[in-house]
């Protein structure tokens with residue numbers, strides 16, 4: 001059987017070349033593709049309308065003969081040898097040459113770029129000291145990002161910004177000061193249409209300091225002798241107090257505030273006698289809380305002076321007398337305030353927490369006592385009363401006197417009879 005030799009009958013493939021579009025604009029990418037023989041060198045050259053080569057590239061085709069290359073058209077025309085007009089794409093491979101053409105066209109663009117968003121947003125406050133300043137933009141045709149200009153507080157920071165065809169970002173190299181800052185930004189499209197934006201934002205240091213409560217009324221430890229009182233407090237904050245956050249409690253009951261400002265509050269209260277625990281809580285607008293607790297006492301009731309001797313017109317049968325009067329207070333007696341006069345003359349009784357005792361020697365007859373005392377709130381009580389001293393009658397003395405008189409009389413009579 002005869003075996004026919006294998007003969008390579010594949011003839012040379014014709015070279016083809018084409019572009020993905022017929023018309024291109026500045027900034028576009030030209031996609032060139034075609035076919036040639038398998039695994040063969042391919043050279044592509046681009047010639048401008050004047051016949052000057054503007055770009056060249058080499059490739060090896062795939063095993064099935066396919067090749068492709070891309071060429072970038074500059075954003076700005078003219079640029080180097082790039083000009084508007086009809087270009088020739090020339091392909092060389094396996095001794096063949098093929099041409100195709102495309103048009104680099106100018107475009108009519110009367111619409112400026114659109115600034116889509118800015119950061120920090122307009123008239124907002126940021127609490128970081130070097131906020132990233134960003135602008136996002138686009139154009140109906142093509143942004144010319146070489147025209148971007150950014151100014152912060154009048155200083156051109158463009159050189160330090162990161163600029164692309166869609167956004168510009170700038171991070172301040174040093175911390176910004178507290179307060180308002182102004183950004184100016186502009187960008188043009190390739191046709192020179194300009195978009196610009198000026199806006200302000202504010203920088204505020206993070207507030208970590210709670211408010212400071214500088215005074216309260218009634219002050220801690222005060223004893224007041226009125227029941228209708230006006231409480232108040234003064235306070236401040238490095239930023240601002242949140243007036244809605246302020247709460248005042250007395251013995252855990254919330255008191256309605258009659259007035260409140262960023263620096264003070266007042267509240268009226270009609271209280272009963274007693275000891276009060278006041279609690280004040282104030283928050284600043286950053287959420288830092290200041291709290292203070294204190295106590296004060298209301299006592300509008302004078303001390304009570306009592307004892308049997310006050311009402312009974314007591315009669316003592318001795319000049320050496322002792323009597324005791326009870327003194328008490330609903331809250332706290334001021335024992336050092338207790339005083340006593342007897343017949344208008346001050347005396348010094350013995351005073352203890354609940355009573356006063358007088359011991360002394362007085363003449364027979366009626367005596368008037370006045371006792372006065374104050375409580376720690378200054379309420380005064382005073383009581384006056386009388387007692388008397390009447391010594392008991394001693395009949396033996398009368399008898400002895402009568403006997404002595406009688407003896408003397410008898411003696412006188414006896415003497416007279418002898419004479």
Ligand SMILES: [Ca+2]
Pocket residue numbers: 109110111112113139140141142189191193
């Ligand atoms: Ca435009």
Ligand SMILES: [Ca+2]
Pocket residue numbers: 207208209210211237238239240284285286288
């Ligand atoms: Ca604060």
Ligand SMILES: [Ca+2]
Pocket residue numbers: 299300301302303329330331332375377379
């Ligand atoms: Ca009292």
